[in-house]
Amino acid sequence: MxxxxxxxxxxxxxxxxxxxxxxxxxxxxxxxxxxxxxxxxxxxxxxxxxxxxxxxxxxxxxxxxxxxxxxxxxxxxxxxxxxxxxxxxxxxxxxxxxxxxxxxxxxxxxxxxxxxxxxxxxxxxxxxxxxxxxxxxxxxxxxxxxxxxxxxxxxxxxxxxxxxxxxxxTGHDSISLQQKTESELAIKSITSRNGDELIYVEGGVFIMGDTWGDGFDKEKPPHEVELTYDFYIGKCPVTFDEYDRFCREIETEEPSDSGLGRGRKPVMWVSWFDAIEYCNWLSEKEGLPISYSGDGSLLDRNKQETEDITKVKGYRLLTEAEWEYSARGGKKSMGYKYAGSNSPDLVAWYDSNSGRMIHEVGQKKCNELGLYDMSGNVWEWCCDCYDSEYYSRSPSINPYNSTDGSSRVKRGGSWLDYALCVRVAFRLDDTPDYKYFDFGFRIARTVF
Structure with a gap:
């Protein structure tokens, strides 16, 4: 024919x-x-x-x-x-x-x-x-x-x-023509002593930024990034249950829930400095070297300042590149615009479906890596300093922006935001001491 x-x-x-x-x-x-x-x-x-x-x-x-x-x-x-x-x-x-x-x-x-x-x-x-x-x-x-x-x-x-x-x-007895639309998830995970579940992510190469051509200038140019190492990432954002245990142990005031509920809902009203303090506490709890100095600089396993994320052994925040790579699905990526789907309603709590409130983690569909709430629910602080033009000069291998700046990257959008803000490529920032009722975070660890 x-x-x-x-x-x-x-x-x-x-x-x-x-x-x-x-x-x-x-x-x-x-x-x-x-x-x-x-x-x-x-x-x-x-x-x-x-x-x-x-x-x-x-x-x-x-x-x-x-x-x-x-x-x-x-x-x-x-x-x-x-x-x-x-x-x-x-x-x-x-x-x-x-x-x-x-x-x-x-x-x-x-x-x-x-x-x-x-x-x-x-x-x-x-x-x-x-x-x-x-x-x-x-x-x-x-x-x-x-x-x-x-x-x-x-x-x-x-x-x-x-x-x-x-x-x-093809040498097969039979091959189903009714193909699955998602890969089966082979997930390796660990659980911290505070109950945080983290999923193993293999490093790889991906295109970071506005790969669809309809984003903002700060998401451009799309560029190739390689992560040469593997890492663990929180399956969900840190919840009130987990963060409240931290607060009780160090005898500090628990953050407000603004009347929206605690438990398995993602913690909110946390600053970037609050988030890294939680990471350091969790590292010490497990006998790991802390990842941050008092001013927020990254520390290697010998407690020396470093800009090389592969040398940081303790719990920490995700780099911006790690965050987007994971949100896109890592090596299992299907190329979705939101974390796990091209439809935000399937994977995200945002302004159109949230009912103007946060929701318990893990209620929406996970992405290809088995991660929940990467799109929507709460904003997630990242490790990097923010620069709207960083993509035009960022390194292609293991990028991390340590340049001193007045703000830090946050990703993922929240229950208050429009769908465009919960895209995997969208980036925003705030000062590291600022708190709000849709600011949360997710933890990570480099695999050694």
Whole structure:
């Protein structure tokens, strides 16, 4: 069956085709299996060695460029560094990646599909959550479906005979064409001595900032960030239950709840300095070195001032980059605008659904990492000093803005705010001694 060359392609599969001996590479065979799986889910897939023959086009360069422009998802298939970096393959994934970075291809996604290649061996733009091993083929299909904004339950599958043919060609007894729209969460966690539950997050590479092109100047430019270390992050914001125990132990006044209730609701009326004092208390409670000096400077395990977050061993606030990476879902990111969904009502308490009050943590849908309330409920203090133009000069590896400033970053929005404020890219600030009835925080720890 010949396709209409003007038809919009949804997915572009890139791989090295020839093995140089007149045959196909292992990459091509893996790519073909994936092609057939995606086609079975009624997804329009461009794979040059197959699609060009179907189209019967002679100007193959123009057709490839059009397919690169039309596709919203690229899958790069590779069994070696050499193949992934071969001339045409690199051109394809690099062109696609640059269009995402520049904002031309809004919402575009790149996935890597590898066999024995280690993730850290991938080129930097591919070395992040968009990496799947061959054994994770069905999960990759699920992510592609979600990235395209499709409902897997409404996809039109091929006939039963076609499904059997595909299952046989891919070496599986059966593969469900009713793909899941979310990955299954494999969550590792720890619990502090005060009852704070923290989830393990693997470091990775992501695009930070306004990746949708509809944000504010302070969210621009979108830029690539790599976190080279793993860390723990609070599953939820710190609650009144947890913070009140701290207050009773150090014999200080508990913050007001403004008549909205305590217990499992996120603590509010806390300043940035209150938040880091809680972190230091929790570190000492567990025999860890404290993370902050009296003026708020970061301390390493030897209690020496540092700007390197990887050397900070105790409990602390998240860096702004850690916060956004986690809110976006880390290595499991599905590319959502809010933390876990493109619909704020599913994941966030904000002005349109909060009833003008805070709510108990964990009542909305979690994000891809199993984190709750990253969007909405209360603002969350971050470790960094705030600079509206920081993104134009921030380092690409483990960024942390320690430059002295009069304000600190806060993220996530609150029950008082419009939906635009609970986006994962939105940033705001306040002075570190300021308190308000929608200011809270979430804790973190570097993994050693």
């Amino acid at each position: 010949t396709r209409d060359s003007s038809k919009d392609w949804q997915v572009f599969i890139s791989c090295k085709v020839s093995d140089g001996k007149g045959g196909y590479t292992r990459d091509w065979h893996l790519a073909k299996e994936l092609y057939e799986l995606l086609e079975a889910n009624s997804i329009k897939v461009f794979m040059s060695s197959i699609s060009l023959g179907q189209l019967g086009e002679s100007d193959y360069k123009q057709v490839i460029e059009e397919a690169l422009e039309q596709a919203q998802v690229m899958v790069v298939v590779g069994t070696s560094k050499e193949n992934i970096n071969s001339e045409y393959v690199k051109y394809e994934w690099n062109s696609f990646h640059n269009e995402i970075i520049s904002g031309i291809k809004k919402g575009g996604r790149v996935f890597a599909f590898v066999e024995t290649l280690r993730i850290h061996e991938l080129p930097r733009p591919l070395r992040n959550n968009q990496s799947f091993y061959v054994s994770e083929r069905s999960s990759l299909v699920s992510f592609v479906i979600s990235a395209l904004g499709l409902d897997s339950t409404n996809l039109t599958p091929k006939s039963e005979s076609e499904q059997k043919k595909i299952a046989t060609s």
